[in-house]
Amino acid sequence: MGINVNITANLPGAHQEPSIAVNQLNPKIMAVVATDTGTGVARTGLYRSTDGGLTWITGLLPLPAGFGGAEAASIDYTFPNRFIVIVHAFNNFADGSIFVYVSDDNGVTWTDPIVVAQGFGFDLHNDEPYIAFDRTSASPYRGYAYATYTPLYDIEYSVGNSGIFFRRSVDGGFNWLTPIRISSVRGYTDRASIAVGVSGEVYVGYIRTGPTMPQFFVRISYDGGATFFPDPTFRGAIGISSVVLPPTPLPVPGYQFRVLTIASLAADVSATPTAGNVYAAWQDFRKGYSEILFCRSPDGQLWSEPVTISHGVPFSQSFQPSITVAPATGKIYCIYYTNVSNGFLLDCYVAESTDGGNSFINRRVSLQSFNPVIAPPINLLADYITARTTAPETLAAVWTDTRTGKQDVFFGT
Numbered sequence: 001m002g003i004n005v006n007i008t009a010n011l012p013g014a015h016q017e018p019s020i021a022v023n024q025l026n027p028k029i030m031a032v033v034a035t036d037t038g039t040g041v042a043r044t045g046l047y048r049s050t051d052g053g054l055t056w057i058t059g060l061l062p063l064p065a066g067f068g069g070a071e072a073a074s075i076d077y078t079f080p081n082r083f084i085v086i087v088h089a090f091n092n093f094a095d096g097s098i099f100v101y102v103s104d105d106n107g108v109t110w111t112d113p114i115v116v117a118q119g120f121g122f123d124l125h126n127d128e129p130y131i132a133f134d135r136t137s138a139s140p141y142r143g144y145a146y147a148t149y150t151p152l153y154d155i156e157y158s159v160g161n162s163g164i165f166f167r168r169s170v171d172g173g174f175n176w177l178t179p180i181r182i183s184s185v186r187g188y189t190d191r192a193s194i195a196v197g198v199s200g201e202v203y204v205g206y207i208r209t210g211p212t213m214p215q216f217f218v219r220i221s222y223d224g225g226a227t228f229f230p231d232p233t234f235r236g237a238i239g240i241s242s243v244v245l246p247p248t249p250l251p252v253p254g255y256q257f258r259v260l261t262i263a264s265l266a267a268d269v270s271a272t273p274t275a276g277n278v279y280a281a282w283q284d285f286r287k288g289y290s291e292i293l294f295c296r297s298p299d300g301q302l303w304s305e306p307v308t309i310s311h312g313v314p315f316s317q318s319f320q321p322s323i324t325v326a327p328a329t330g331k332i333y334c335i336y337y338t339n340v341s342n343g344f345l346l347d348c349y350v351a352e353s354t355d356g357g358n359s360f361i362n363r364r365v366s367l368q369s370f371n372p373v374i375a376p377p378i379n380l381l382a383d384y385i386t387a388r389t390t391a392p393e394t395l396a397a398v399w400t401d402t403r404t405g406k407q408d409v410f411f412g413t
Helices: none
Strands: 004-006 015-022 030-036 043-049 057-061 069-078 082-091 094-103 114-117 124-133 145-153 165-169 193-196 202-210 215-221 238-242 264-267 278-284 291-297 318-325 332-338 347-353 361-364 386-390 394-401 408-412
Touching: 015 386, 015 394, 015 408, 030 069, 030 082, 030 394, 030 408, 043 069, 043 082, 043 408, 082 124, 082 145, 094 145, 114 145, 114 165, 124 193, 145 193, 145 202, 202 264, 202 278, 215 278, 238 278, 238 291, 278 318, 278 332, 291 318, 291 332, 332 386, 332 394, 347 394
Parallel strands: 015 069, 069 124, 094 124, 193 264, 264 318, 318 386
Antiparallel strands: 004 408, 015 030, 030 043, 043 057, 069 082, 082 094, 094 114, 124 145, 145 165, 193 202, 202 215, 215 238, 264 278, 278 291, 318 332, 332 347, 347 361, 386 394, 394 408
């Protein structure tokens, strides 16, 4: 049986949108970021463990100068001791900007915030960031950092159009090159996902949620993020699967929290027969209830038909997947929320595969079910949760949990 540790148990406020990274050279060292409201405004909580997640040191990253709040953080790691955090900073609904913080001492100290994409008033609001390092041994671009974000245009007037943008840093996060548009701006998209392949291929996946025909797409870079295939200029993209969006909130009496349908990608960089595979996961409502669907590809271009990897109990609700692959062994983990045990209370579950996604087994990660609407803010449980691994193939998961009567970030294996 795995462990559950309440990272934020002794902190005031709500804690949402957790992301975790693990030092692959010393897997006892982990860092987690989350949106932390303990000071009365949204800040980026930073939580560190040096004993494999058993205990945690908690703190906050400083707000960028001139900004009143920050949220939607993502974190990643590269060799030997570098962690990077990306955040969305804002002033109410204005000035949405993307910043990163870099640490070269396993998260003990951090740079001042470094701007990646500046926002301007209500007219250009950059949001929904994601960060990933290339740390693959066979890549000529090892150490590059990759970021995605979503400019929301005319947010004051709720126009709704949005597109995925990509930027790269060839010096590990300190300086960022010219942005590349990944998706068409004629449509609606939320947070993208980045996976780095066995030879340094960069996969950027996103779900176009509207206005019509929702679909999961991916673009690929073979030159360290300098260019992408198909060429984004011509709106082309590789289709992974059609998507049927679950309603938000989910159709469970009493549920009030929103559920965004966000892409999740992972790549197999192991020295095993499944090396080079790319995996996609998302929530889907095509059967009349939300379940986790999965596709796989040998190269990011040709994709299998989607299959269900959650419990698949009719009319239970499984949602918010995060997929990852153990770099040492190729074992696949996909965590998700589900009400399969109770019908109302939630748990964090994981679907696991040791055969490249041919088959999955599911097990419960959270050791206690929790009520998602007893703790404020009841309309926002968490837009995402995150799965990573520690060597050689132990799950390292973080999710938002309310078993204590408030929103806390939990760590589990």
